[in-house]
Amino acid sequence: MRAAPHVTAVAGDMSNSVEAKDGMENPEFQMEERESREVIVTNFSAGPADTVEASAYSQIQPYAGMPREVLLIYSHRARYRLPRELIFWLIIACTLALVALTVTVVALSPRCLSWWQSSPVYQVYPRSFRDGDGDGVGDLRGIREKLDHFQYLNIKAIWISPFYTSPMKDFGYDVEDFRDVDPIFGTMQDFEDLLTAMHEKGLKMIMDFIPNHTSDKHPWFQKSRENVEPYSNYYVWTNCSIDKPPNNWVSVFGNSSWTYDPLRKQCYLHQFLKEQPDLNFHNPDVKREMTDIIHFWLEKGVDGFRMDAVKHMLEAQHLRNEPQVDPEQPPETVDTEFELHHDYTYTQVGMHDILRGFRVVMDTYSREPGRYRFMVTESYDYEEIDKTMMYYSTDFIKEGDFPFNFYLLDLPQGLSGTRAHELVDLWMSNMPKGKWPNWVVGNHDKPRMSSSAGKEYIRAINMLMLTLPGTPTTYYGEEIGMENVHINISDIQDPFGKFNPNSSRDPQRSPMQWSSGLNAGFSENQTGTWLPIHPDYLTVNVETEKGNSSSVLEQYRRLSHLRESELALHRGWMCYIWKDTNVFAYLREMDGLRRAYLVLLNFGEAAKTDLAFIKELPSDLTVHTSTIPVNNGKRYSKSDIPTGKGEGLVLEFSSYQRFHPGHKSECYISEPACYLGALNILYQC
Numbered sequence: 200m201r202a203a204p205h206v207t208a209v210a211g212d213m214s215n216s217v218e219a220k221d222g223m224e225n226p227e228f229q230m231e232e233r234e235s236r237e238v239i240v241t242n243f244s245a246g247p248a249d250t251v252e253a254s255a256y257s258q259i260q261p262y263a264g265m266p267r268e269v270l271l272i273y274s275h276r277a278r279y280r281l282p283r284e285l286i287f288w289l290i291i292a293c294t295l296a297l298v299a300l301t302v303t304v305v306a307l308s309p310r311c312l313s314w315w316q317s318s319p320v321y322q323v324y325p326r327s328f329r330d331g332d333g334d335g336v337g338d339l340r341g342i343r344e345k346l347d348h349f350q351y352l353n354i355k356a357i358w359i360s361p362f363y364t365s366p367m368k369d370f371g372y373d374v375e376d377f378r379d380v381d382p383i384f385g386t387m388q389d390f391e392d393l394l395t396a397m398h399e400k401g402l403k404m405i406m407d408f409i410p411n412h413t414s415d416k417h418p419w420f421q422k423s424r425e426n427v428e429p430y431s432n433y434y435v436w437t438n439c440s441i442d443k444p445p446n447n448w449v450s451v452f453g454n455s456s457w458t459y460d461p462l463r464k465q466c467y468l469h470q471f472l473k474e475q476p477d478l479n480f481h482n483p484d485v486k487r488e489m490t491d492i493i494h495f496w497l498e499k500g501v502d503g504f505r506m507d508a509v510k511h512m513l514e515a516q517h518l519r520n521e522p523q524v525d526p527e528q529p530p531e532t533v534d535t536e537f538e539l540h541h542d543y544t545y546t547q548v549g550m551h552d553i554l555r556g557f558r559v560v561m562d563t564y565s566r567e568p569g570r571y572r573f574m575v576t577e578s579y580d581y582e583e584i585d586k587t588m589m590y591y592s593t594d595f596i597k598e599g600d601f602p603f604n605f606y607l608l609d610l611p612q613g614l615s616g617t618r619a620h621e622l623v624d625l626w627m628s629n630m631p632k633g634k635w636p637n638w639v640v641g642n643h644d645k646p647r648m649s650s651s652a653g654k655e656y657i658r659a660i661n662m663l664m665l666t667l668p669g670t671p672t673t674y675y676g677e678e679i680g681m682e683n684v685h686i687n688i689s690d691i692q693d694p695f696g697k698f699n700p701n702s703s704r705d706p707q708r709s710p711m712q713w714s715s716g717l718n719a720g721f722s723e724n725q726t727g728t729w730l731p732i733h734p735d736y737l738t739v740n741v742e743t744e745k746g747n748s749s750s751v752l753e754q755y756r757r758l759s760h761l762r763e764s765e766l767a768l769h770r771g772w773m774c775y776i777w778k779d780t781n782v783f784a785y786l787r788e789m790d791g792l793r794r795a796y797l798v799l800l801n802f803g804e805a806a807k808t809d810l811a812f813i814k815e816l817p818s819d820l821t822v823h824t825s826t827i828p829v830n831n832g833k834r835y836s837k838s839d840i841p842t843g844k845g846e847g848l849v850l851e852f853s854s855y856q857r858f859h860p861g862h863k864s865e866c867y868i869s870e871p872a873c874y875l876g877a878l879n880i881l882y883q884c
């Protein structure tokens with residue numbers, strides 16, 4: 200309302216101003232001016248008070264600092280409108296293009312690897328890793344003293360076997376208090392200090408979680424025995440007589456899985472020791488209690504769980520006898536796990552739902568960047584691999600990130616190149632598409648590879664794990680080539696070993712060999728250690744192997760770094776190339792990257808391998824890493840690649856020709872990605 204009178208006055212003063220004059224001399228402007236005056240005069244009348252302001256506007260060009268109404272008068276003219284519209288549409292087009300580009304980049308970018316994919320997982324058995332308080336048994340303080348070891352090996356994910364309060368009948372897998380640390384391992388403060396120290400060094404902690412059972416000393420069980428509510432139904436109880444179990448079910452550790460309790464005058468189920476009563480997961484209170492414990496540790500900041508013995512979590516409620524493997528065997532002689540088909544005690548319907556429920560909780564703690572909480576499941580399904588694969592999440596339902604792959608543990612039985620191929624392929628060909636593989640060659644339950652396969656093969660076995668696609672899990676000591684220790688039958692500590700000495704797990708649990716000093720640097724205790732130290736500790740130990748390029752340790756370290764730094768190794772294609780009695784070979788390559796690797800592993804006798812028929816390979820290949828370091832840097836013709844007994848080779852070559860496009864059925868990739876050298880980026884392809 201204030202501007203219109205200015206314009207009515209413009210005509211009178213305009214001839215006095217230079218700007219106005221210029222404008223007046225412009226016939227077009229004169230015409231525009233006249234038109235505008237007409238328009239405005241018809242709409243507004245000038246009051247005397249507006250005359251001064253109006254004259255001010257007469258001094259300036261109509262398009263300089265003009266009020267809105269004036270602007271509107273000119274804005275529809277083509278010479279103003281067109282550039283304006285042009286700029287407007289340009290901005291819209293650029294915005295849309297940017298949005299489209301962002302969406303495309305996001306859609307085409309392959310997912311970044313999570314921490315549990317980019318690093319090997321290292322298993323610490325806390326009793327045996329390092330004794331920080333000098334009592335001969337390893338503990339949490341001891342682990343904290345050795346964090347540099349993980350950094351040295353370029354390992355960022357550490358799984359620690361149980362350290363909960365426990366009567367130690369199964370060395371911590373019998374838990375008396377899920378919310379506290381056993382004094383033998385330290386205090387809750389020691390745990391918190393360890394976790395803080397690990398996080399400060401960029402290390403992740405995976406805890407063992409034992410949902411299937413508790414210790415018989417757990418307060419829940421004590422109350423359950425007394426039939427105190429709500430605990431009476433926390434375990435699996437049924438009527439029976441003192442000397443006759445309710446059915447033929449047997450424990451994993453041997454003999455009946457039922458024990459009569461004189462207090463409650465019923466039998467309770469235990470799929471492991473009688474001191475490890477099975478929780479009753481049909482009871483929702485049990486699920487809630489166990490979920491609360493998961494919350495407890497996630498709140499404290501742990502980064503993941505290894506879920507123990509999950510296939511045992513549910514049992515059929517009808518309690519029928521399980522079918523015998525050999526129907527002719529006298530039933531009273533059936534006392535081991537392998538003599539029954541576990542149709543009613545293993546992998547029951549509903550078991551996966553329990554794990555999925557745990558996963559939901561873990562996901563609520565996974566939202567902060569870099570704080571993904573990882574879940575790995577432990578289930579020995581032997582040849583029933585489809586059961587194992589069920590633990591992988593699907594696109595719709597999240598569960599474990601992977602189930603442990605225990606199939607390579609069978610490598611020593613018939614060790615050969617063909618056997619290695621068969622076991623690797625067993626996993627690869629059964630794994631759901633797009634999932635992440637993993638490899639285990641030892642743990643606290645299984646004999647060490649360097650003893651069962653032979654120590655001349657340990658380097659090639661480590662090389663296999665570290666160069667296959669997926670996450671390798673390394674049991675403490677494998678990185679230095681530790682072997683099983685001999686334990687006299689009378690000295691056996693393991694309850695499973697007491698039932699069957701051939702199944703004793705003590706030999707693979709001997710103390711870690713850090714140095715050639717007292718107790719191999721494991722403990723300062725003058726009176727010994729909880730299990731004997733392996734006599735080879737004078738040469739097989741971290742200190743001695745450090746810096747020695749031909750040691751198992753240095754080779755592990757070199758490959759662990761190579762795995763992380765080479766795209767082809769950590770997220771490229773894996774293609775089978777060769778298998779025979781002696782040798783197993785595969786390629787690791789990525790589209791867009793010239794550098795590729797051929798891994799050739801000898802699991803038999805010295806051999807020469809002729810790969811001349813593989814046209815995608817250049818005629819000569821360079822040894823990047825051999826388990827026999829004098830061979831590093833050598834060039835081999837592809838028609839004649841020599842390997843010594845147990846030698847492993849990572850051969851490097853440069854080529855734009857890729858093998859996988861022509862051999863889809865022999866190749867595997869988790870999530871396809873290509874490398875764009877010009878921009879140094881990866882994209883989905």
Ligand code: GLC
Pocket residue numbers: 369372373409471507508577643644
């Ligand atoms: C798992 C553990 C094993 C333990 C058993 C019972 O299999 O790896 O050591 O004895 O569960 O908890």
